[in-house]
Amino acid sequence: MTLAFVTGGSRGLGLATAAALxxxxxxxxxxxxxxxxxxxAAAELNGNYRVVDFANLERSREVLLEAVESFGIPDILIxxxxxxxxxMSKTLRTTIEEWxxxxxxxxxxxxVALNTVAxxxxxxxxxxxxxxxxxxxxxxxxxxxxxxxxYRISKAGVNALVRNFAHETNLGSRGLLVDxxxxxxxxxxxGGPDAPRSVEEGAETAVWLATRxxxxxxxxxxxxxxxxxxxxx
Numbered sequence: 001m002t003l004a005f006v007t008g009g010s011r012g013l014g015l016a017t018a019a020a021l022x023x024x025x026x027x028x029x030x031x032x033x034x035x036x037x038x039x040x041a042a043a044e045l046n047g048n049y050r051v052v053d054f055a056n057l058e059r060s061r062e063v064l065l066e067a068v069e070s071f072g073i074p075d076i077l078i079x080x081x082x083x084x085x086x087x088m089s090k091t092l093r094t095t096i097e098e099w100x101x102x103x104x105x106x107x108x109x110x111x112v113a114l115n116t117v118a119x120x121x122x123x124x125x126x127x128x129x130x131x132x133x134x135x136x137x138x139x140x141x142x143x144x145x146x147x148x149x150x151y152r153i154s155k156a157g158v159n160a161l162v163r164n165f166a167h168e169t170n171l172g173s174r175g176l177l178v179d180x181x182x183x184x185x186x187x188x189x190x191g192g193p194d195a196p197r198s199v200e201e202g203a204e205t206a207v208w209l210a211t212r213x214x215x216x217x218x219x220x221x222x223x224x225x226x227x228x229x230x231x232x233x
Contacts, residue, residue: 001025001026001027002025002026002027002075002076003026003027003028003029003071003072003073003074003075003076004018004021004026004027004028004029004074004075004076004077004078004210005028005029005031005064005067005071005074005076005077005078005117006018006021006028006029006030006031006078006080007031007032007052007054007078007079007080007081007113008031008032008079008080008081008082008132009028009029009030009031009032009038009041009042009049009078009080010030010032010033010034010037010038010040010041010049011032011034011037011041011188011189012080012186012188012189012190012199013080013132013183013186013188013199013202013203013206014030014032014078014080014081014132015030015041015199016199016200016202016203017078017080017130017203017206017207017210018030018041018045018047018078019044019045020200020203020204020207021076021078021207021210021211022045022046022047024207024211026075026076027047028042028045028047028048029047029048029049029050029067029071029074030042030045030047030048030049030050031049031050031051031052031063031064031067031081032049032051032052032081033051033052033053033054035049035051038050038051048071050063050066050067051063052064054081054104054105054109054112055101055104055105055109057104057108057109057112060109060112060113061112061115061116064112064113064116064117065116068116068117068120073117073120073121073124073127074117074121074127075121075126075127075128076127076128076129076130076210076211077113077117077118077121077127077128077129077130078130078131078132078206078210079110079113079129079130079131079132080132080206081105081109082105082106082132082154082190083101083102083105083106083151083190084102084148084151084190085098085102085148085149085150085151086098087148088147089102089147089148089149089150089151090147090148090149091149094149094150098150099150101150102150102151102154103150103153103154103157106150106151106154106155106157106158107154107157107158107161110131110158110161111161114129114161114165114178118165118176118178121176122169122174122176124175125174125175125176126175126176127175127176127177128176128177128209128210128211129176129177129178129179130178130179130180130181130206130209130210131158131161131162131178131179131180131181132180132181132183132206133155133158133159133162133180133181133182133224133233134151134152134155134182134183135182135184135226135231136148136151136152136155137151137152137153137154137155137156137157137158137159137233138156138159138182138224138231138232138233139156139233140232140233156233158180159180159224159233162178162179162180162222162223162224163222163223165178165222166178166179166221166222166223167222171216171220171221171222172214172216172219172221172222173216177209177214177221178221178222179209179221179222179223179224179225180223180224180225180233181205181206181209181224181225181226182224182225182226182231183197183202183203183205183206184196184197184201184202184226184227185197186198186199186201186202187199188202204227205225205226205227205228208228209225
């Protein structure tokens with residue numbers, strides 16, 4: 001059976017992605033900080049879970065390593081965890097603590113997850129990695145138009161990390177795909193109740209990336225996607 005690790009899996013986009021994969025017959029292991037919500041979500045999807053706080057990088061690495069030992073190397077790795085920066089967090093108003101909080105969870109922990117889990121996927125020469133980024137992290141268009149500096153820059157860093165890692169793994173020719181996805185403005189705790197998209201709509205491209213047919217001679221990886229299309233970042 002296909003195995004997926006899904007971070008941010010207790011709610012929002014992570015849970016919606018995990019639910020869609022489960023519907024396709026994928027076994028899921030959910031990761032998040034809230035054990036009560038994780039337990040409920042895992043029971044709903046007949047899956048497993050691990051509690052992890054991505055603000056603690058060393059402990060996160062330990063949890064991910066233990067999960068690999070317990071469940072095996074995943075075929076799919078979905079990284080959907082993340083935090084928004086404070087509303088007035090412009091560069092000259094952001095504290096060191098707020099900068100580090102957002103960058104640690106949104107970018108540094110993504111590196112830890114790749115460094116820990118993706119190593120086995122690369123060695124096995126198969127796997128799909130999809131990381132939720134944001135259009136606010138785009139350097140083209142309105143993404144870098146000011147404000148929310150820690151959040152925007154952390155997501156720009158995710159896009160760069162994805163691109164770099166894809167080149168390190170030969171752009172899919174070795175069997176490992178890695179992509180970033182912009183879910184657009186979605187009705188999550190972060191996006192708010194008035195956002196135009198449902199979580200299912202926001203998760204759709206991530207599910208497609210995790211399950212699509214891929215030909216390294218004609219198809220692309222290592223990019224930022226929105227609605228199944230590549231968007232410049």
